[in-house]
Amino acid sequence: MRHASSTLKKIFADALHREGGDNAPLLAWPLVCGSKVAERTSAIGYADGVLTVEVPDATWQQQLHSFDPQYLAALRQMSAQPVNVIKFVVRNQAEQPSR
Numbered sequence: 001m002r003h004a005s006s007t008l009k010k011i012f013a014d015a016l017h018r019e020g021g022d023n024a025p026l027l028a029w030p031l032v033c034g035s036k037v038a039e040r041t042s043a044i045g046y047a048d049g050v051l052t053v054e055v056p057d058a059t060w061q062q063q064l065h066s067f068d069p070q071y072l073a074a075l076r077q078m079s080a081q082p083v084n085v086i087k088f089v090v091r092n093q094a095e096q097p098s099r
Contacts, residue, residue, distance in 0.1 A: 021081075025051045028078035032071055037064070049084035051075065054091050061088045 029043035029051065040060065045052040055061045064071075068086055075083040 022046065024079040024081045025075055025083050028075055029053065032074040032078060033064075033067075044089075046081065046083075049082050050087055051083050051085070052087045052089060055088050056091055058090055061090055064088050 023046070025046045026043040029041075030038035033041065040056050041064070042054045043051060044054045053064070055064060064086075065088055071086055072083060075086075
């Protein structure tokens with residue numbers, strides 16, 4: 001089963017390189033982070049090499065930030081668009097006015 005999983009990832013990566021366009025990093029996020037993390041997070045934006053990912057709370061933000069090197073390496077393999085930074089933002093926090 002592990003072989004099938006790696007084959008599917010390669011097929012998906014090839015498709016993203018060919019046809020993902022500017023949305024490739026957004027589309028790659030669920031595969032890069034895994035299903036458990038993808039259930040609780042959402043890639044909500046990509047611009048100028050920065051992938052913005054919405055997380056449920058500050059604890060998730062801090063924990064996922066520690067995985068930046070692994071996520072960035074995987075995104076570079078999956079996406080034709082360069083991802084240099086992952087910005088984790090807490091859900092609903094960006095919508096509140098700063099004081």
